[in-house]
Amino acid sequence: MSPLRADAARNRALLLAAAADEFDEHGLDASVADIARRAGVGKGTVFRHFPTKDDLIAAIVRSRIEELNAVAEELLTADDAGAALFTFVETAARRQQERDLSFLRGAASPIDAQQRMATLLDRLVERAHEQGALRPDVTGTDVLLLMCAPNHVVSFAPDASPDLWRRYLAIIVDGLRPEGARPLPEPPPAGFSG
Incomplete structure (x- = not known):
């Protein structure tokens, strides 16, 4: 597996965990910015993996x-x-x-x-x-x-x-x-x- 793919998989896993925690604490009104910050990635990374919040929820x-x-x-x-x-x-x-x-x-x-x-x-x-x-x-x-x-x-x-x-x-x-x-x-x- 190439380093880029490993990074992408790691980022995706971090995003899913961060989003689950953020949604748990703040409900579905949790912001993408807060999810990205919690995952330690930029907002652009969130949108590359999950174009919409519904896509992120479906992935969880x-x-x-x-x-x-x-x-x-x-x-x-x-x-x-x-x-x-x-x-x-x-x-x-x-x-x-x-x-x-x-x-x-x-x-x-x-x-x-x-x-x-x-x-x-x-x-x-x-x-x-x-x-x-x-x-x-x-x-x-x-x-x-x-x-x-x-x-x-x-x-x-x-x-x-x-x-x-x-x-x-x-x-x-x-x-x-x-x-x-x-x-x-x-x-x-x-x-x-x-």
Whole structure:
């Protein structure tokens, strides 16, 4: 890789991290100048990588989804499919807790990365079903929708401890297990995988 490409990749990574921090602190009104300053680059560098603020936000969303896709890909090789699925759900919830991404709510999600996540999650769910570790009426879409629930619930609790999300994650995971499960009252929603 040429030095220019290495510099460009480094600048892009710095910009994504700086933008996520700046948006977290100041919302979507954060200025490009402040993002550039935080990243240690000029405004022109920001615009070379991301012509618009929406492009920058989309890149942050993509990077977060792709990080989770890499985790899911790795977990597909685990011997214990149930543990792998629940590790993925916990990882998604933990990363959401560690990185306040509430500023991304409503941001457009890159369809290809989202579809890849849905496909990987469907495979994790299928493997968990095959091993009897997941109630048979739960779909990948169900799990995808539940991944954000622990942190969403905690956002309504006044003075919540930083680890309160784990309580709700445990409730969700127990609800996904086949032991003691009763039939679900409604069919699952349509999938995200397209």
